[in-house]
Amino acid sequence: MKLAMSALIVLIIGCSTFQGKTEHQKTSSKELKREVISIDETIRPGDVKFLKLPKMADAKLYCRGQEQRISEGEDHSTAVVMESYFTEFKPFTCEFKIKDELATVYNFTVMERRFNEETLRVSPRTIKLSQKDQDRAWQEQLVLNKIYASSHPSLFFKGPFVKPLNSKVTSIYGVRRIYNNEKKGQHLGTDFRAPIGEKVPATNRGKVVLARDLFYTGYTVILDHGMDIFTVYGHLSKTLVKEGDIVEKKDLIGLSGNTGRSSGPHLHWGVKVQGQYVDGMILVDESKKFFLP
Ligand SMILES: [Zn+2]
Structure with missing residues (x-):
């Protein structure tokens, strides 16, 4: 019986092909399996x-x-x-x-x-944390977890993402880092050369879901672009938006600085997608290919 049914299906598919039916007609026909x-x-x-x-x-x-x-x-x-x-x-x-x-x-x-390795020196208090700083960093992590757990359900951004600055990239995504010759980590963002006070724009349309001082990234702005895509702007000297604001692509959101665990003035740009930090430069390239074909 099974064999007979298969033979019948083959026959029906065969016939429809023979009759020159289009893919659309094939898939709209109930008795046929979709290809x-x-x-x-x-x-x-x-x-x-x-x-x-x-x-x-x-x-x-x-x-x-x-x-x-x-x-x-x-x-x-x-x-x-x-x-x-x-x-x-x-x-x-x-x-x-x-x-x-x-x-x-x-x-x-x-x-x-492959990811390269780099060494850098930062303030020792950001490597060996006091109890007070540990508590602070922990509390902030809880806030961040809550932020990243909910996102606008559809695309909230418009067109391709842009780089936040056109200055030299001083540290790329993914390099393995050794801080002060003792602590190992990974750099899961892109660092752009920037003096203190450089204007930092939004890399796409988004909602400001965080604008405050954090232990590790100092004065920080986080934007929700929808579909679980977030961008993070760290070590700012000043934030110029407030939580709940909607910003358009290239709107000013803060000024670059050297706050938090930082080895000198620069902009740290992070991209979080579905709970993981990904390469922002890849987001720029892929969104350009996708939205500007
Ligand atoms: Zn960085």
Whole structure:
């Protein structure tokens, strides 16, 4: 019986092909299985990518088995995929389903990316924390966790992200760091050369979800751009926005400085996507390719 059914399905598909039916007619026909499209993609630690999906009712995307946010645009939908710096290099899939039926599968292979090492000197009190500073840093971490746990559900930004400054990049994303010859860490942001008082703009439209002094990043502004994309501006000498403000791309949000755990005046720009710090320069490139094809 099973064999007979399979033969019948093959026959129906065969007939529809023979009759020259289009893909659209095939998929709209109830008795036929949808043809699953398979797409091979690569991603590296700290990368972020945008997926263009057809705008359909009852459409869902699952990456690594987890349902993802989909933002509906005028003629298509957009989803965001990232890979953590702390990757285990396991391949994964993103499955796009329409009415619970698999339509497209993206097969991601995680490629290697090498990160250099750098040494730097910072204030010893930011390496060996006093009890008071430990308590402060802990309290601030709780505030940050809460901020990153909720985001505008759809794209709140407009078009590609831009670099915050056009000055020399003094430290790239991902370098392994040794502070004061004793503490190891990773630099999960991009540092731009900036004297104290340089104007710092928003890298895209967003909502100010934090504007305050933090132990590690000093005076800091965090913007929520929607879809779990946040940008962080650290070590500022002054914040010029308040929590709850909506800012447009290139609006002034603060002045650069040397506050918090910093080895000299500069702007630290961090990008957090789906709870992980990713490479902001990749976000700039990928969003440019995606929104300005
Ligand atoms: Zn930095």
